[in-house]
Amino acid sequence: MGIFSRFRRLAGCAVLSLGVVAGVAAPASAESILDRVVADNKIKVGVMLNVPPFGMKSISGEPEGFDVDVANLIAEKLGVELEIVDTTSVDRIPNLRSGKVDIIVGTFTGTPERAKVVSFSEPYVTALLAAFAVKTDSGIESAGDLTTKRIAVTKGTTQDLMVAPEFPEAEILRFDTEAAALFALAQGQVDAFICDGNVLNYQATINPEIKVIVDEKFSKLVEYQRLGVPRGDQEWLNWVNMFVFDLNATGTSYDLYEKWFNAGMPAPLIPNY
Amino acid sequence: MAFHWTAIPRFIPQLLAGAQLTLLITLAAMALGIAIGAAMAAGRVSRFRVLRLLAGLYVEFIRNTPALLQIFILFFGMPSLGLRMSAVTAGSIALGLNASAYLAEIFRAGLNGVPAGSREAAIALSFSRLHMLAYVTTPLAMRAAWPAFCNLVISILLASSLLSAISVYELTGITNDISTKTFLTFEVYSIAALFYVALNIAVSLLLALTGRLLFPPQSR
Numbered sequence: 001m002g003i004f005s006r007f008r009r010l011a012g013c014a015v016l017s018l019g020v021v022a023g024v025a026a027p028a029s030a031e032s033i034l035d036r037v038v039a040d041n042k043i044k045v046g047v048m049l050n051v052p053p054f055g056m057k058s059i060s061g062e063p064e065g066f067d068v069d070v071a072n073l074i075a076e077k078l079g080v081e082l083e084i085v086d087t088t089s090v091d092r093i094p095n096l097r098s099g100k101v102d103i104i105v106g107t108f109t110g111t112p113e114r115a116k117v118v119s120f121s122e123p124y125v126t127a128l129l130a131a132f133a134v135k136t137d138s139g140i141e142s143a144g145d146l147t148t149k150r151i152a153v154t155k156g157t158t159q160d161l162m163v164a165p166e167f168p169e170a171e172i173l174r175f176d177t178e179a180a181a182l183f184a185l186a187q188g189q190v191d192a193f194i195c196d197g198n199v200l201n202y203q204a205t206i207n208p209e210i211k212v213i214v215d216e217k218f219s220k221l222v223e224y225q226r227l228g229v230p231r232g233d234q235e236w237l238n239w240v241n242m243f244v245f246d247l248n249a250t251g252t253s254y255d256l257y258e259k260w261f262n263a264g265m266p267a268p269l270i271p272n273y
Numbered sequence: 274m275a276f277h278w279t280a281i282p283r284f285i286p287q288l289l290a291g292a293q294l295t296l297l298i299t300l301a302a303m304a305l306g307i308a309i310g311a312a313m314a315a316g317r318v319s320r321f322r323v324l325r326l327l328a329g330l331y332v333e334f335i336r337n338t339p340a341l342l343q344i345f346i347l348f349f350g351m352p353s354l355g356l357r358m359s360a361v362t363a364g365s366i367a368l369g370l371n372a373s374a375y376l377a378e379i380f381r382a383g384l385n386g387v388p389a390g391s392r393e394a395a396i397a398l399s400f401s402r403l404h405m406l407a408y409v410t411t412p413l414a415m416r417a418a419w420p421a422f423c424n425l426v427i428s429i430l431l432a433s434s435l436l437s438a439i440s441v442y443e444l445t446g447i448t449n450d451i452s453t454k455t456f457l458t459f460e461v462y463s464i465a466a467l468f469y470v471a472l473n474i475a476v477s478l479l480l481a482l483t484g485r486l487l488f489p490p491q492s493r
Contacts, residue, residue: 090449094458117456152440156453173360173440174450180349180438187352189360 032235033102041080045071046087046101050177053202053260054107055086066260067105070124070227070247074103077243088177090156093118096230103240104228107196109158119231121240123224124253126267128197129158130166130218133185133204136211140192143215146170149191152181158223159194185210196223197266205262222267277457281464284451291447292468298365298443299430299476305369306429310376317381328377335374341435343367348439364436372429379425383418384410416488423480427473434469444468 037043047067049055054067063084075082085101092108095101096118107127110120132151134140140149143166150171153160164172173190175181178199185193186209193200200212227240247253248269257265316328335343348363358366387410395405437446448465452458 090453093456094452097456097458114456155449160453174446175440176438183349184440187349188357189348189352 033230033233034236034239037078037080037102042083043075043078043080043103044083044085044101045074046085046092046095046104046106047071048088048092048106049084049086050088050179051107051199054199066125066256067107069256069259071105073247073252074105074243077246088156089154090176092156092228096228099230102229102236106228107198107225108228109196109223110226111158111161113161114228117231118228119233119237121227121229121237121244122248123226123269124244124247125198125225125257126265126269127199127223127225128214128219128266129221129223130162130194130215131197131200132213132215133182133193133195133200133210134191134213135185135188136209138191140213142213143217146192150189152184152190152193154178154181154195157195159196163194182210196225198261201263202261222271224269224271276460278460280455280457281460284455284461284464287447287451288444288465288468291442291444292472294361294441295430295433295443295472296476298361298368298433298436298441299426301365302368302372302429302433303426305366306372306376306425309370309373310380313373313377314380314384317377318384332374332377335370336378340368340371340432341438343371344435344439360436360439360441364433364439364441368429368432368436371432372425375425375428376422379418379421380414382421383414383416386417387413412488419484419488423477423484426476426480430473430476431469444472 047055047063047065049057049063049065049068051065051067053065055063055065058064063086068084071082071084085095087095087101087104087106089106092104092106093114096104104118107125108120109127109129110123114120130143132140132143132146140146147167148169150173151163151167152173152175153163155174155176160174163170173181173184175184178195181190181193181195182203184190186207192213197212197214200210204210204212227244229237229240253269254265257263313328313331316324317332319325319328344364344367347358347367348360351358351363391409391413392405395409400409433443434445436443437449440446442450444465448461452461455461
């Protein structure tokens, strides 16, 4: 190997590593995730498997739940194999941004802040934004009783963002998973857990020790939860939106909600504003 | 994907507060660890078989369970026994217990490393048992144990990041919080990593200096 070609390779390496360090790595290949998923015959779907009944594991260890059903439908409609990647609230955006998953199906509420870094489909499920789980015998009846209490939230959720400004005097404890926050509530390490109404209502049906409070102040606040995809892949987002339209228009979203919650969705998927 | 390093400076005060709590937790854990560790080391070299056995059981139990589990037991488990502590307290105690088992072994190794001749010399000079412990055995054992002790301080400082799992806002907890609110995942975690490196270098230098003062190099 001549000295020049060796130098060229070295220079190439240096330029490449500079590019990585500065974050201006060559633009992603123009291939859409849609094409890649079909070509590879496999889709990686991020689902939160610690948020029953959206995602959980059956006794035999198989993933199941509302979001798992949706993930299965996505793979079915694409005609590819499904790989479920277990994730947590706080890891949803890093997982999308690093390409570890092709799509997030995980009660992902769209917000203008989040939409700066990831893209959202149309909503596929709705939830009350601010419900509180408290111990049945705690004597806590409204959000007003919580002003100076210890309130748990799950890291990286919409509730995490709203709770501190709403309860400036309260002590906020942030946990990695809904399961950990519920456990802290059960063990008396916190007085309340603020989370989306769907998750908490389900917990209250299986655990008589907790009850759910929806304060009037927050009762009109609805979360529109969506499928999340990496930003900058419009073709993939188009397909995902088509999928969600199909899911909603055929009534499947509502049926799935009925199946997992034994109740109707808390608000219609089409906002009335 | 573009990086936004310019957004980082405004989070520096929060990160500094987190680093401060990390140091405080490490300090509290080490203090507790030294107290229990010294007692356990004494137990392990005791003349009494029961004490040796009990101290040995304690050390093996703690060393063979993960620190995260110990933290969970103290924070989530203890309320079942009626003992409810704040996350910082529970976490610091858990880390302290964790450190104590390793410290017991470090101290024991130090004690075993004291040459029999030194003790015999002390006896020959008619030192009382207490004086021998204070002026001969302990200083020599500490000198031998010092490098391992310094390593453990660094391990505990790094392990304090586990407390973020029980909602303690030490350096990692704060970093998680900033990351979830800004989505500057790579940037914030990189800066936090630099903070840890800086903390550990500062602590290491301080310990090395202390070591030089306490145990000046001997001429042989």
